[in-house]
Amino acid sequence: LAVEYGCEAPFEIEYHDSVASTNARARDLATEGASDVVVLADEQTGGRGRLDRAWSSPSGGVWLSAVCRPALPPARATLLTVAASAAACGAVREAGVDARIKWPNDLLVPDADYERGGRKLAGILTEMEGEAGRVSWVVVGIGLNANVAVDDLPADATSLLAERDGEPVSRRRLVQRLLERFDDLRDDPAAAREAWRAHAATLGRRVRVTLPSETIVGEAVDVTDVGALVVETGDERRVVTAGDCEHLR
Numbered sequence: 001l002a003v004e005y006g007c008e009a010p011f012e013i014e015y016h017d018s019v020a021s022t023n024a025r026a027r028d029l030a031t032e033g034a035s036d037v038v039v040l041a042d043e044q045t046g047g048r049g050r051l052d053r054a055w056s057s058p059s060g061g062v063w064l065s066a067v068c069r070p071a072l073p074p075a076r077a078t079l080l081t082v083a084a085s086a087a088a089c090g091a092v093r094e095a096g097v098d099a100r101i102k103w104p105n106d107l108l109v110p111d112a113d114y115e116r117g118g119r120k121l122a123g124i125l126t127e128m129e130g131e132a133g134r135v136s137w138v139v140v141g142i143g144l145n146a147n148v149a150v151d152d153l154p155a156d157a158t159s160l161l162a163e164r165d166g167e168p169v170s171r172r173r174l175v176q177r178l179l180e181r182f183d184d185l186r187d188d189p190a191a192a193r194e195a196w197r198a199h200a201a202t203l204g205r206r207v208r209v210t211l212p213s214e215t216i217v218g219e220a221v222d223v224t225d226v227g228a229l230v231v232e233t234g235d236e237r238r239v240v241t242a243g244d245c246e247h248l249r
């Protein structure tokens with residue numbers, strides 16, 4: 001795998017042919033003090049989404065996790081998720097696939113059912129640890145269905161291989177461009193927000209956002225510089241920092 005990828009990214013890269021979860025491995029590295037390291041695997045046997053959901057990770061995908069130590073208060077660490085989704089979307093578009101970002105963490109490819117959101121190409125899982133108002137580490141996990149057959153994915157998912165009519169993508173170029181963009185955007189909230197907005201599928205839509213304690217329905221009108229979604233519900237403006245978002249027709 002290391003040979004396929006080469007080593008020209010702005011992060012030190014640890015390669016695995018197969019690993020349970022790159023996020024789990026990256027968390028271990030983070031607690032050992034690592035920084036600016038990326039764990040990259042061809043296959044994951046225990047990939048995870050948010051809320052401990054399973055993440056299908058067959059061989060041929062891009063499953064990676066970056067260990068970062070940003071000088072940020074915990075409330076601003078979600079900036080890294082914004083930077084990562086904008087970076088991933090930009091790299092995918094360079095590979096010729098028209099992806100959009102669905103808040104908070106999905107890359108979608110429009111299809112006939114696009115009004116409802118489209119097919120999921122990638123997802124992001126950010127985990128962090130902090131103390132005394134400072135972030136000690138953030139692990140940003142990106143799962144991107146690159147050279148994977150759709151038969152090996154959940155029903156509503158797609159892959160770069162499928163969207164490129166069976167032509168494999170260069171994972172080396174994809175990862176290098178993704179990490180370069182992420183490196184540029186992670187220290188630049190204004191640029192990260194602009195890049196995110198440029199590719200956003202969610203803004204201007206009616207959405208239903210499910211939070212642990214309530215459900216909000218309204219129009220998604222903006223995203224803040226830390227990636228919170230601003231929803232107008234008719235009588236008020238709500239700023240939501242986390243939750244599941246559904247696009248309504």
Ligand code: BT5
Nearest residue numbers: 021022023047048049050053055056064123124141143157
């Ligand atoms: C996410 O969760 O979208 C975050 C996924 C993060 C995966 C990366 S891979 C590298 C790193 N290491 C890990 O262990 N994780 C990270 P969420 O929004 O909760 O979406 C999960 C849902 O997406 C599942 O319940 C399925 O419905 C669907 N799903 C599972 N695998 C998928 C895939 N490969 N492509 C598209 N959709 C998938």
